[in-house]
Structure formats: structure tokens, C-alpha cells
Amino acid sequence: MTGDRCVDLQLVDCSKRFTQPDGSVLGVLSDVDLSVRGGETLAVLGRSGSGKSTLLNILGLLTDPSEGTYLVDGRVSHELDEDERCRLRGEQFGFVFQDYVLMERRTALENVAAPLLHASDAAYRNRTAAARHMLGRVGLGDRERSYPWQLSGGQQQRVAVARALVRGPAVVLADEPTGSLDIDTGAEILDVLLSLAAEQGCSLVLVTHDERLSKLADRRLVVEHGSVRPLADGRAEPVLP
Amino acid sequence: MIGRLLGEAVVELRRNLARTLLTASGVTVAVTAFTLVAGVGEIARNAITEDLEGVGGRAGTVALTLDTGAPLGEVGTARAADVMAERLGRYEPRARGRAVLATSETVRRDVAPLPSKDPDDLPCGSSTSFGGFPEDSSGGFSSGSGQGLFFSSPCTLPVYAVDPELLGVMGAPMVAGRWLRPEDAKSLAVPVVVSKALATQLRDVEHPTLESLLGSVIRDEELVQQPLVVVGVVGDNAVTNVLGQPGAGFVPFEARSRFTPTGDRGMITAMAVIDPAGAERIANQAAADARALLTQAGFSRPAVSGERIDEAGALGSALRVLDLVLLAIALVTMGLGAIGVLNVSLMTVRQRVREFGLRRAVGARPRDLAVLVLCESVQVTLIGGIVGVGLAMVVGLVLTLLGVDGVRDLGLVGIVRPAVLGLLVAVATGMAGGLVPALRAVRVSVLDALRR
Numbered sequence: 001m002t003g004d005r006c007v008d009l010q011l012v013d014c015s016k017r018f019t020q021p022d023g024s025v026l027g028v029l030s031d032v033d034l035s036v037r038g039g040e041t042l043a044v045l046g047r048s049g050s051g052k053s054t055l056l057n058i059l060g061l062l063t064d065p066s067e068g069t070y071l072v073d074g075r076v077s078h079e080l081d082e083d084e085r086c087r088l089r090g091e092q093f094g095f096v097f098q099d100y101v102l103m104e105r106r107t108a109l110e111n112v113a114a115p116l117l118h119a120s121d122a123a124y125r126n127r128t129a130a131a132r133h134m135l136g137r138v139g140l141g142d143r144e145r146s147y148p149w150q151l152s153g154g155q156q157q158r159v160a161v162a163r164a165l166v167r168g169p170a171v172v173l174a175d176e177p178t179g180s181l182d183i184d185t186g187a188e189i190l191d192v193l194l195s196l197a198a199e200q201g202c203s204l205v206l207v208t209h210d211e212r213l214s215k216l217a218d219r220r221l222v223v224e225h226g227s228v229r230p231l232a233d234g235r236a237e238p239v240l241p
Numbered sequence: 242m243i244g245r246l247l248g249e250a251v252v253e254l255r256r257n258l259a260r261t262l263l264t265a266s267g268v269t270v271a272v273t274a275f276t277l278v279a280g281v282g283e284i285a286r287n288a289i290t291e292d293l294e295g296v297g298g299r300a301g302t303v304a305l306t307l308d309t310g311a312p313l314g315e316v317g318t319a320r321a322a323d324v325m326a327e328r329l330g331r332y333e334p335r336a337r338g339r340a341v342l343a344t345s346e347t348v349r350r351d352v353a354p355l356p357s358k359d360p361d362d363l364p365c366g367s368s369t370s371f372g373g374f375p376e377d378s379s380g381g382f383s384s385g386s387g388q389g390l391f392f393s394s395p396c397t398l399p400v401y402a403v404d405p406e407l408l409g410v411m412g413a414p415m416v417a418g419r420w421l422r423p424e425d426a427k428s429l430a431v432p433v434v435v436s437k438a439l440a441t442q443l444r445d446v447e448h449p450t451l452e453s454l455l456g457s458v459i460r461d462e463e464l465v466q467q468p469l470v471v472v473g474v475v476g477d478n479a480v481t482n483v484l485g486q487p488g489a490g491f492v493p494f495e496a497r498s499r500f501t502p503t504g505d506r507g508m509i510t511a512m513a514v515i516d517p518a519g520a521e522r523i524a525n526q527a528a529a530d531a532r533a534l535l536t537q538a539g540f541s542r543p544a545v546s547g548e549r550i551d552e553a554g555a556l557g558s559a560l561r562v563l564d565l566v567l568l569a570i571a572l573v574t575m576g577l578g579a580i581g582v583l584n585v586s587l588m589t590v591r592q593r594v595r596e597f598g599l600r601r602a603v604g605a606r607p608r609d610l611a612v613l614v615l616c617e618s619v620q621v622t623l624i625g626g627i628v629g630v631g632l633a634m635v636v637g638l639v640l641t642l643l644g645v646d647g648v649r650d651l652g653l654v655g656i657v658r659p660a661v662l663g664l665l666v667a668v669a670t671g672m673a674g675g676l677v678p679a680l681r682a683v684r685v686s687v688l689d690a691l692r693r
């Protein structure tokens with residue numbers, strides 16, 4: 001959980017197309033060049049349906065680009081077999097999904113601890129304490145025995161954030177982690193996410209609709225018409241009072 | 242990793258109690274039904290086998306026979322019998338033994354035969370048709386406490402000296418009393434087991450039933466040196482009939498010289514039960530081998546014949562039908578159980594595909610998912626299966642207590658084999674059911690799995 005594990009991600013000329021049920025091909029991303037340096041925070045903006053989640057999924061090895069090369073720490077993504085992908089996903093990436101994806105029959109604590117099932121022996125033995133610590137950091141220390149259906153949307157999102165960070169990943173990929181929160185709570189969560197990322201020295205790729213929140217990131221990108229272009233640098237003005 | 246996944250499986254099962262119980266109870270019902278059917282089937286199978294073997298002999302019974310025409314003497318007989326038994330013993334026999342025709346004499350009984358409605362039913366035919374003994378012969382007598390049996394209507398009494406193991410070869414049921422034991426060779430009066438056909442001939446007014454013959458003494462002063470004590474009655478079947486016509490007596494092999502001073506009669510047989518497939522060929526082969534060995538050992542042109550002597554044709558087909566019926570019932574019950582398990586697991590497939598997608602996103606490999614599912618299935622089906630076996634035992638016990646015919650044997654022991662089988666099938670079913678969502682989650686991309 002130290003800052004020395006800098007994993008560089010690099011997309012080179014990447015395109016992503018989907019074949020629709022009627023056979024027509026939908027181009028979502030085309031010729032995207034993008035690199036994420038270890039430790040930096042990146043905000044991704046863009047309209048709904050522009051391809052933000054798709055970009056994140058490629059970065060997180062959940063899907064491959066249709067064309068082009070994706071390099072994870074110097075390794076070509078489409079040369080990895082499924083076992084290696086799973087290992088990399090577990091060790092290097094932490095996901096916060098747009099719709100949380102919590103396990104229904106598991107308590108908040110168990111959901112947070114889930115990634116540690118595949119971690120080292122020491123981390124596995126220590127999983128409950130680690131999960132409890134993380135839940136405390138996202139402000140849910142008193143809800144560890146609650147099931148997802150007993151939590152509000154925002155609380156579920158915070159459980160998802162804690163789960164993404166519990167194994168100390170090199171890169172956190174967060175898909176609208178503040179989408180269902182009011183502006184203050186959203187900022188709070190983002191603050192937690194940013195400070196935890198800074199603490200652990202991990203990169204953070206953050207998809208958000210919120211122009212103001214995006215300014216908390218080191219760098220801002222906009223996905224538009226299939227391409228990704230930079231926006232004026234973030235951290236210009238503070239959002240929180 | 243397995244340990245971690247086992248723990249995870251336990252949590253999964255506890256948290257999804259409804260699903261767990263539904264699956265387990267499906268397995269329970271199937272295993273109970275299967276175990277009962279298989280247990281009853283086993284009893285039926287044994288009963289049918291016993292009945293059929295009682296008539297046709299055990300499947301795969303082969304015999305080597307050396308017909309010398311003249312007595313070989315004490316040593317020669319034992320030698321020849323040993324050689325032949327040894328030849329047959331090479332073919333992984335399930336049972337084997339030696340037999341020697343010790344005496345075959347026409348004897349008479351002097352007690353009035355039981356009145357019979359049908360004159361043809363009279364034992365030993367008419368009183369004049371067999372020669373050798375005048376009507377007024379007083380060959381038999383009573384002495385001491387034993388009641389002597391002897392024959393006023395002459396009939397043939399072939400006596401075979403046999404290894405006690407030969408009962409296992411013959412496969413004939415004991416009708417009364419007991420079969421020969423190894424220690425019988427040393428007892429003072431030579432024990433004899435008579436075949437049912439002979440016992441029927443021996444019945445008279447004083448010995449109206451087969452049981453009442455037990456303990457009585459067969460004497461014939463001229464021919465049988467020592468009295469023979471009847472200790473048992475054995476049924477006739479295709480194999481016992483090969484040793485002479487229906488109706489024979491069996492005495493211990495080692496004791497044969499004690500009651501027949503004239504020596505063995507020159508019919509020496511070794512029998513064994515072997516794999517029915519190729520039994521004829523093996524019998525011929527063993528006969529040729531025995532001929533060669535006996536020639537080497539100094540017997541001049543030994544006439545050894547080898548043949549298969551059981552009549553197991555009917556036996557095979559009857560059991561095949563039973564097996565088919567049982568297989569059908571077993572398949573149907575297990576099929577129903579499998580449908581139940583699959584139904585439950587398909588109900589939860591959608592939810593689980595998403596869960597498995599998430600697990601893959603946080604580092605689970607496809608094989609981890611498969612192992613997780615297997616851990617869950619094995620636990621659930623084992624629980625369901627063990628309860629099922631327990632239930633089957635209880636049902637078996639109740640049927641036993643109620644005294645339902647034929648269920649007496651369905652004790653705790655008889656149920657073990659079908660129970661183990663049932664459990665295995667149940668576990669296999671559970672695995673198949675649980676693997677469906679796991680395979681689906683692995684086949685679709687992680688992303689698609691997460692979106693379900």
C-alpha cells in the first residue's frame with residue numbers, strides 16, 4: 001500500500017466497435033491515444049452514451065479494444081490469457097461500477113472484503129480488519145452488518161468505493177461514483193477517494209458528469225464523437241467551501 | 242485456495258437458505274427413492290439369483306472329469322483330483338472343489354414306503370426291477386439309539402466324496418440340516434448329506450419329513466463299512482445332477498476310505514466356478530493341460546474331459562430384465578432429482594452470473610468459480626443425500642417392523658451399496674446443476690456478466 005507501485009497504462013490508436021443486434025456496427029471510440037501515469041488522477045467527462053464507461057472497461061481489462069494496442073505496464077492486453085487478466089484485475093485495478101454491483105446476500109463488510117479472497121495469505125487472513133478499516137474511511141463504520149438492500153444508493157456507492165480500494169490497487173477506475181449523490185455528499189466521497197488514492201499512491205481514473213467535481217483531478221479529458229481530447233487542467237479553483 | 246473457497250461456499254449456502262433447502266430436499270427425495278429402489282432391487286436380484294442357481298447351477302461352472310473305469314487307489318485318486326483342481330484353480334475361480342465317486346451301489350430299504358397315490362411316484366421303481374438283493378434280505382437293522390435306514394426296494398445310492406467347498410460350486414440350496422464341514426472328515430460316524438431326490442426316496446412311515454431324516458443312519462453291512470449319519474439335505478440342480486443321476490449322497494473327501502473298503506470307483510471330478518465368458522474354452526484347455534500333466538505323472542492315457550455344466554442361459558436373461566427395469570427406475574428418480582436441482586439453480590442463474598462477473602472483476606479465475614460452485618454443490622448434495630439415505634433406512638426399518646414380506650433383508654447393511662451409489666449420483670447431479678451458471682459466467686465476457 002505504498003506509493004511506489006506506479007503502473008502506466010497506455011492506449012495506442014485504440015478503437016472500439018459494437019455489433020448491434022440488427023447487424024449494424026456502432027463505432028464508440030476511434031483512434032484513441034491516451035496514457036495514464038502512475039499516481040495521477042484523471043477525470044473523464046462526456047455526454048451520456050459517448051463511451052466513457054467503454055473507455056474505462058478497456059483500461060480495466062474488462063474488454064479489449066477492437067483495434068489498436070493497449071499496454072498495461074508494458075504488456076500488450078490482447079496477449080494476456082484469462083487467468084492473467086483475472087490476476088491483473090485483482091492485483092492492479094479497483095473498480096467502482098456505475099451501478100455498484102454489490103453481492104446481494106453479503107453484508108457491507110463482506111462485500112468490501114470480497115477482493116481479498118484472491119489476495120496473498122497475509123492479506124486474506126487480515127481481510128476483516130482491512131475491510132472494517134476501509135468501511136470506516138468511507139463513513140460506514142456503523143453499517144458493516146447491513147445488507148445492500150438496507151443501504152441507500154449513496155451508501156451502496158461508498159461500499160463499492162471501499163471495495164475498490166481495500167486491496168491497495170495501482171489504479172482505481174471509478175465510473176460516476178458520485179452520480180447518485182447530492183452535491184455535498186458527492187464532493188465528500190470524491191474527497192475520500194482522492195485522499196485515499198493519494199495515500200496509497202494509486203492512479204485514479206474518474207468518470208463524472210459533474211464539471212465542477214472534475215476540477216479536483218490532475219487532468220481532465222472529454223470523450224466526444226469517439227475521440228478523447230484534453231480539457232484545461234483541473235485543480236483550478238476549489239469546489240468545496 | 243480450496244480452503245478459502247470452501248469457506249466462501251459455506252457462507253453462500255447459509256445466506257441462501259431457501260435455495261439451499263430446496264436443492265437439498267430435491268436431492269433427499271431422489272436419493273431416498275433411489276436407495277429404496279436399489280435396495281429392494283438388490284434383494285430381488287439375490288433372491289432371483291439364488292432361485293435360478295438352485296435350478297441351473299452357478300453361471301460359469303466347469304468340470305474336469307477323469308473316468309478311469311477302475312479304482313486308482315488312495316494315492317492315485319488324490320493325486321489326479323489335485324492335478325485337475327489345480328488346473329481349474331488357475332482361472333480366478335470364485336469357488337472350486339474336488340469330488341470322487343466313492344461308491345455307487347444298489348441297496349435296498351426294508352421299511353414300507355409311504356403310501357403314494359400315483360404308483361409311478363413310488364421311490365426306486367417297483368420292488369422287483371433291480372437285481373442284487375433278495376426280497377427277504379435283512380441287510381439293515383436298528384442299533385443303539387440310531388434308527389437304521391435301509392432299502393427293501395433296491396435303488397442306486399451313489400456316494401460322492403467331496404471337498405466341503407463344493408457346495409459353493411454347486412450353488413444348490415440346503416433344504417434341511419447342514420452341509421459338510423472340514424472337521425467332519427475326522428468324526429467317528431461319517432456324516433453324509435443326501436440330495437433331496439434321494440432323501441425323498443428314503444422317507445418312510447417313521448421318517449415322514451425331510452427334517453426327520455436328520456440324524457438317522459444309513460447302513461449296508463456288505464458295502465458300506467461304516468455307518469453314514471445323515472446331517473443335511475441339499476437341493477438338486479443342474480450341477481449336482483452332473484454328479485450321477487438325481488439322488489446322491491455326499492461325504493467328506495478325506496473320509497472316503499473309511500467307509501468303502503473296495504476303494505474309489507474311478508470317477509474323479511474337479512469343479513470350479515469361473516467367468517462364464519469363455520468357460521467352455523477354458524474347460525477344454527484345462528482338460529488338455531490336465532491330460533498332459535497326468536500322463537507325465539505316470540497315468541496311462543488318462544481320459545480327462547472338460548465341460549461347462551451349468552445351465553445359466555435362463556439365469557442371465559432374467560437378471561438382465563431385472564437390471565433393465567431397475568436401471569430405468571433409477572434413471573427416472575435421479576432424473577427427477579436432477580430436474581429439481583437444475584430448476585433451482587436455473588432460477589438463480591441471472592443473479593449468479595452477475596455475481597460471478599463481479600468475482601472475476603475482483604480477481605477470481607474461471608477455475609476458482611468452478612471450484613466454488615463445486616464446493617457448494619457437493620456440500621448441499623451431501624447434506625441432502627445423507628438425509629435421504631437416513632430416510633431410506635427409516636423406511637426400510639418401518640417396512641421390516643411391519644413385517645412386509647421379503648423386506649427382512651433390507652437392513653442397514655444391505656442399503657450401504659445403493660446408498661453410496663445414490664450419493665455419488667446425487668453429488669454428480671448437484672455439480673451439473675451448479676456448474677450451469679458458472680460455465681455461463683465464464684463463457685460470456687466479464688462485462689456482459691456484470692451487466693446481466
Ligand SMILES: Nc1ncnc2c1ncn2[C@@H]1O[C@H](COP(=O)(O)OP(=O)(O)OP(=O)(O)O)[C@@H](O)[C@H]1O
Pocket residue numbers: 018019020026028046047048049050051052053054055098
Ligand atoms: N455491449 C454493448 N453492445 C452494444 N453496444 C454497446 C455495448 N456497450 C456499450 N454500447 C454502446 O456504446 C455506447 C457507449 O456506451 P457507454 O456505456 O460507454 O456510454 P457512457 O459514456 O458510459 O454513457 P453514460 O454516461 O450514460 O454511462 C452507447 O451507445 C452504448 O449503447
Ligand SMILES: [Mg+2]
Pocket residue numbers: 052053054098175
Ligand atoms: Mg457509463
